[in-house]
Amino acid sequence: MSDVTNYMQKLALTDxxxxxxxxxxxxxxxxxxxxKKNPRDVDIRFCMCFPDVYEVGMSHLxxxxxxxxxxxxxxxxxxxxxxxWPDLDKILREKQIPLFxxxxxxxxxxxxxxxxxxxxxMCYTNILQILDLAGIPLHASDRTEEDPIVIGGGPCAYxxxxxxxxxxxxxxxxxxxxxxxxxxxxxxxxxxxGNRREFLELVADIEGMYVPQFYDxxxxxxxxxxxxxxxNVHARKTIRKQVxxxxxxxxxxxxxxxxxxxxxxxxxxxxxxxxCIRGCRFCQAGMLYRPIRERNVEFLKDLATKMLRSxxxxxxxxxxxxxxxYSCLKELVYYLIDTFQNDGVNISLPxxxxxxxALDVMNKVQDITKSSLTFAPEAGSQRMRDVINKGLTEEVIxxxxxxxxxxxxxxxxxxxxxxLPGEQEEDIRAIAELSNVIAKAYYDTIPKSERKGKVQITTxxxxxxxxxxxxxxxxxxxxxxxxxxxRKVLSASIKEQLNAKSIKYxxxxxxxxxxxxxxxxxxxRCAALIxxxxxxxxxxxxxxEYFRNDIWMKQFEKTGLSLEFYTSREREKDELLPWDFIxxxxxxxxxxxxxxKSKQGIVTPNCRKGCAGCGAAQFHGGVCYEPxxxxxxxxxxxxxxxxx
Amino acid sequence: MxxxxxxxxxxAVKFIGHLDVLRYFQKAVRRAGLKIAYSQGFHPHQIMSxxxxxxxxxxxxxxxMDMELTAEYTPKEIVDALNSAMVEGFTVLSxxxxxxxENGRKRETxxxxxxxxxxxxxxxxxxxxxxxxxxxxxxEQWTCFYHQESIPVIKLVKxxxxxxxxxxxxxxxEASITSETLKKVGPRKNTKDxxxxxPIPEFSFDQEEDCKKKGLFSVLLRVSAGSADNIKxxxxxxxxxxxxxxxNTDVLRFQIHRLNMYSGAYPLLVQL
Numbered sequence: 001m002s003d004v005t006n007y008m009q010k011l012a013l014t015d016x017x018x019x020x021x022x023x024x025x026x027x028x029x030x031x032x033x034x035x036k037k038n039p040r041d042v043d044i045r046f047c048m049c050f051p052d053v054y055e056v057g058m059s060h061l062x063x064x065x066x067x068x069x070x071x072x073x074x075x076x077x078x079x080x081x082x083x084x085w086p087d088l089d090k091i092l093r094e095k096q097i098p099l100f101x102x103x104x105x106x107x108x109x110x111x112x113x114x115x116x117x118x119x120x121x122m123c124y125t126n127i128l129q130i131l132d133l134a135g136i137p138l139h140a141s142d143r144t145e146e147d148p149i150v151i152g153g154g155p156c157a158y159x160x161x162x163x164x165x166x167x168x169x170x171x172x173x174x175x176x177x178x179x180x181x182x183x184x185x186x187x188x189x190x191x192x193x194g195n196r197r198e199f200l201e202l203v204a205d206i207e208g209m210y211v212p213q214f215y216d217x218x219x220x221x222x223x224x225x226x227x228x229x230x231x232n233v234h235a236r237k238t239i240r241k242q243v244x245x246x247x248x249x250x251x252x253x254x255x256x257x258x259x260x261x262x263x264x265x266x267x268x269x270x271x272x273x274x275x276c277i278r279g280c281r282f283c284q285a286g287m288l289y290r291p292i293r294e295r296n297v298e299f300l301k302d303l304a305t306k307m308l309r310s311x312x313x314x315x316x317x318x319x320x321x322x323x324x325x326y327s328c329l330k331e332l333v334y335y336l337i338d339t340f341q342n343d344g345v346n347i348s349l350p351x352x353x354x355x356x357x358a359l360d361v362m363n364k365v366q367d368i369t370k371s372s373l374t375f376a377p378e379a380g381s382q383r384m385r386d387v388i389n390k391g392l393t394e395e396v397i398x399x400x401x402x403x404x405x406x407x408x409x410x411x412x413x414x415x416x417x418x419x420l421p422g423e424q425e426e427d428i429r430a431i432a433e434l435s436n437v438i439a440k441a442y443y444d445t446i447p448k449s450e451r452k453g454k455v456q457i458t459t460x461x462x463x464x465x466x467x468x469x470x471x472x473x474x475x476x477x478x479x480x481x482x483x484x485x486x487r488k489v490l491s492a493s494i495k496e497q498l499n500a501k502s503i504k505y506x507x508x509x510x511x512x513x514x515x516x517x518x519x520x521x522x523x524x525r526c527a528a529l530i531x532x533x534x535x536x537x538x539x540x541x542x543x544x545e546y547f548r549n550d551i552w553m554k555q556f557e558k559t560g561l562s563l564e565f566y567t568s569r570e571r572e573k574d575e576l577l578p579w580d581f582i583x584x585x586x587x588x589x590x591x592x593x594x595x596x597k598s599k600q601g602i603v604t605p606n607c608r609k610g611c612a613g614c615g616a617a618q619f620h621g622g623v624c625y626e627p628x629x630x631x632x633x634x635x636x637x638x639x640x641x642x643x644x
Numbered sequence: 645m646x647x648x649x650x651x652x653x654x655x656a657v658k659f660i661g662h663l664d665v666l667r668y669f670q671k672a673v674r675r676a677g678l679k680i681a682y683s684q685g686f687h688p689h690q691i692m693s694x695x696x697x698x699x700x701x702x703x704x705x706x707x708x709m710d711m712e713l714t715a716e717y718t719p720k721e722i723v724d725a726l727n728s729a730m731v732e733g734f735t736v737l738s739x740x741x742x743x744x745x746e747n748g749r750k751r752e753t754x755x756x757x758x759x760x761x762x763x764x765x766x767x768x769x770x771x772x773x774x775x776x777x778x779x780x781x782x783x784e785q786w787t788c789f790y791h792q793e794s795i796p797v798i799k800l801v802k803x804x805x806x807x808x809x810x811x812x813x814x815x816x817x818e819a820s821i822t823s824e825t826l827k828k829v830g831p832r833k834n835t836k837d838x839x840x841x842x843p844i845p846e847f848s849f850d851q852e853e854d855c856k857k858k859g860l861f862s863v864l865l866r867v868s869a870g871s872a873d874n875i876k877x878x879x880x881x882x883x884x885x886x887x888x889x890x891x892n893t894d895v896l897r898f899q900i901h902r903l904n905m906y907s908g909a910y911p912l913l914v915q916l
């Protein structure tokens with residue numbers, strides 16, 4: 001390295017470039033707990049990628065788990081790469097500097113694997129940026145023996161079709177399960193001097209692995225799928241999601257990476273359980289990660305100690321869906337408070353059901369005058385909440401809020417969705433009314449003399465996007481115009497409320513939502529939209545300052561694809577859906593049954609109250625095998641059941 | 645007890661800004677297992693303060709941080725504990741236990757004490773402005789430059805975003821030019837020096853690449869620092885270039901290395 005002070009840890013970028021970009025620490029690596037290996041000493045070089053900016057990508061737990069797991073192998077060096085921000089993107093192109101991994105600072109092109117996590121649809125152009133800057137052909141079919149094998153994984157991989165052209169294979173399931181098998185096979189394969197195609201055939205033999213180029217797709221004249229068939233003997237007709245059933249006390253990094261610059265998650269993150277028992281019908285994560293599997297509380301206590309010590313973080317947060325359902329939550333939270341609070345460690349609480357326990361904990365760990373109470377009723381009317389199977393009643397919210405007001409809180413955040421299936425105007429107005437009733441509860445509860453200013457209700461709405469592997473995978477998504485109309489109705493309705501002055505209303509952008517809708521349920525033809533948008537300059541689409549809806553709309557004209565076909569079209573019950581070749585562990589018949597029930601507003605009890613027969617019992621563990629009483633209710637933690 | 649720690653920052657971490665260095669040390673103290681005092685309240689913070697922020701891109705072997713510890717340690721224990729929690733690019737060089745302030749007096753922080761700093765500035769350039777001149781000429785000119793009655797420079801005032809002219813002369817205490825350039829910064833075996841310099845045998849600059857990368861010559865500076873009259877070393881070098889007739893100082897590049905910081909009034913200085 002030429003620069004005078006760069007002799008120790010070598011850097012891919014010169015001092016001059018690093019001094020000219022925003023936050024150069026994004027590109028230098030060398031963070032606390034970074035794994036250092038000599039790339040010449042390993043057989044396999046794996047680069048993990050989160051296709052968004054460093055501060056976002058470094059906050060992702062999944063990569064930290066796999067980084068730790070891969071680097072425990074002596075034969076493998078796992079490194080990282082994130083999307084270069086537009087300022088560096090421009091320089092890399094101008095100076096033709098190949099994109100590099102943070103650890104070795106060596107070009108991605110030299111790696112055996114590039115693993116890209118797919119967390120949200122609006123990062124798809126960033127994937128092409130990574131490939132492009134690395135000098136890897138965008139299309140899997142154009143890659144040669146010189147190129148890394150490009151793997152996709154994560155929630156968006158459950159409808160991989162819009163990205164099918166760009167990936168060599170998709171990993172469907174939890175990373176802990178078969179990655180070691182893949183790496184073992186690769187090592188043998190590489191030693192033998194096998195070629196790319198042979199390796200992909202080996203991969204296709206492994207359950208859960210989807211190699212898109214081994215399948216052919218045909219379409220009906222109306223644009224719907226006609227067939228989806230393997231064209232290679234190694235390719236399976238159905239790809240079965242892989243689930244890790246040994247989560248209780250395994251697979252967790254004791255020394256997670258600590259970035260120099262502040263990441264979104266600047267804290268120790270403890271995953272207390274995976275999966276969810278609630279069965280909200282709009283929620284993809286709640287369906288995909290079934291069955292719920294808890295981690296052992298003693299294991300978590302020990303991990304918390306080790307991770308706080310190895311990172312030096314001054315905050316720890318618990319991560320899971322619906323944390324209140326974790327059976328040892330009280331024990332864990334009180335342990336964390338008692339053990340660490342005197343050492344200046346903040347305990348950051350996940351979204352808890354507001355009850356006496358939650359209020360007591362919040363009292364201990366938060367500054368009441370500054371913190372706010374969060375509820376996610378998702379829908380305003382009880383009718384609509386029954387449709388989406390969100391088991392939160394107005395009574396529960398009001399009781400929780402009233403207790404919190406008595407405890408000194410006066411800020412409440414409420415989250416709702418607009419455009420839910422079957423939404424009527426009264427359902428929209430009900431959002432405003434519920435916000436008002438909560439404000440009223442404050443004024444009814446707290447005497448004037450004890451009030452510290454007005455109550456502050458923040459009501460936020462997002463627009464509903466139907467997702468694969470949910471009961472709403474068949475439904476018609478609202479149009480942008482309908483979303484705007486719903487927003488207007490709600491806005492006006494909030495203004496009419498008696499306590500309108502105490503309610504602040506926030507909403508999301510519709511244009512981005514429409515594109516999410518396209519890619520969430522899109523097919524292989526959508527790849528042309530992504531590639532076209534990228535080539536015409538789209539990048540960092542999830543960042544509103546860079547989102548260019550005009551360029552995206554142009555791609556629909558260019559390709560002749562219809563936005564409405566993918567979004568605002570009700571699917572027939574027996575339509576072949578682009579993701580139907582995936583077995584996500586929950587049956588299509590269960591999903592359709594739930595869809596039918598939603599139309600009638602019939603709720604389905606949570607997994608601990610009764611089994612709805614979703615199919616996840618096939619994995620032989622978790623909630624499906626908890627002890628039950630005569631009524632079929634789980635006896636794991638009875639106190640947690642009454643709310644729902 | 646109150647402790648003042650001296651540390652070095654070099655290599656890739658020179659690109660980490662001051663606020664992130666602060667965050668880095670907050671976490672490092674926790675990793676080191678040192679018992680540090682916290683402020684009261686719902687968001688307690690460590691009782692810790694830094695002498696003077698170091699600009700992004702600058703290396704140093706003279707950074708100081710004060711902290712209050714709630715247990716007793718020897719300086720060596722503190723240095724060893726912190727070094728066990730460092731990453732490449734940060735080295736803790738020494739720790740000094742601070743005496744208790746006299747009755748009724750407030751403790752003076754490193755930040756309030758700093759008055760003077762030493763720098764080694766290696767000059768690089770991109771268009772051959774300096775490299776056209778032989779070293780002897782540069783040395784002569786440097787003497788003339790340094791002995792001027794006043795050295796006016798234009799300084800940007802951040803708060804009002806206006807430019808103001810200041811005279812560098814009263815704040816430039818010592819300065820000398822050398823044909824050596826900064827080679828590397830980092831821990832050295834068998835020597836107490838933390839950086840090494842590289843002499844340039846023939847001071848001829850036909851090789852343009854060398855000028856850009858290794859640098860041309862260096863200047864050792866002792867200038868005013870701290871909250872009152874903080875002089876950025878590049879300001880002195882830019883003034884020198886202008887003195888020689890350089891119209892566009894944007895082509896100049898510097899690798900700045902802070903050597904140490906002092907309190908007191910020049911020339912009676914005490915190392916922090």
